[in-house]
Amino acid sequence: MHANDPFARLPEAASFTVTSTTVTDGAPWPPEQFASGVPGGRDVSPQLSWSGAPAGTKSYAVTVYDPDAPTGSGFWHWAVAGIPATVTELPEGAGDDTGSGLPEGAFQLPGDTRAARFIGAAPPPGHGPHRYFVVVHALDVASLGVPADATPAVLGFAMSGHTLGRAVLTATAETPA
Numbered sequence: 001m002h003a004n005d006p007f008a009r010l011p012e013a014a015s016f017t018v019t020s021t022t023v024t025d026g027a028p029w030p031p032e033q034f035a036s037g038v039p040g041g042r043d044v045s046p047q048l049s050w051s052g053a054p055a056g057t058k059s060y061a062v063t064v065y066d067p068d069a070p071t072g073s074g075f076w077h078w079a080v081a082g083i084p085a086t087v088t089e090l091p092e093g094a095g096d097d098t099g100s101g102l103p104e105g106a107f108q109l110p111g112d113t114r115a116a117r118f119i120g121a122a123p124p125p126g127h128g129p130h131r132y133f134v135v136v137h138a139l140d141v142a143s144l145g146v147p148a149d150a151t152p153a154v155l156g157f158a159m160s161g162h163t164l165g166r167a168v169l170t171a172t173a174e175t176p177a
Helices: 152-159
Strands: 017-019 048-051 059-066 075-084 130-139 163-173
Touching (some): 017 130, 017 163, 059 152
Antiparallel strands (some): 059 130
16 A cells, blocks of 8 residues: 555655654644544644755645545645745644635645645545655745646646655554444
């Protein structure tokens, strides 16, 4: 199940650092970052801080993606575009229904549930562990020109020629059978 590398076919990009007070890289999501339909789940987006982005960064995008979802195409849990280059942190809960914690100019795209907000983890019971790639993308343009109703896949396509760097944190989740 873990052979799917979501970056394998993307252009190379410099690495920089993303950390979180919510979750540690390689560790399970806390209950609040699970979907509201899961016991204890509240669909709360994680706190994120990043540093060391490449020179020339003019904006950021943030995505949360589960390549292990049993869909054939993974599952997009969150996508944010238009984060100004001067911003290097998002507070926990920034991905609520209104995007209240997002900086001016940033916007959430609808994920695979078609909700433009953070949707927490909810792997199918007994499906095994899932990985959640939390990625901050450093971009060489201030705006990618994607509309607010675009999908995360369209965002990814628009980013492909503009990504200077990627900061990756991987969380995990599993729902017992």
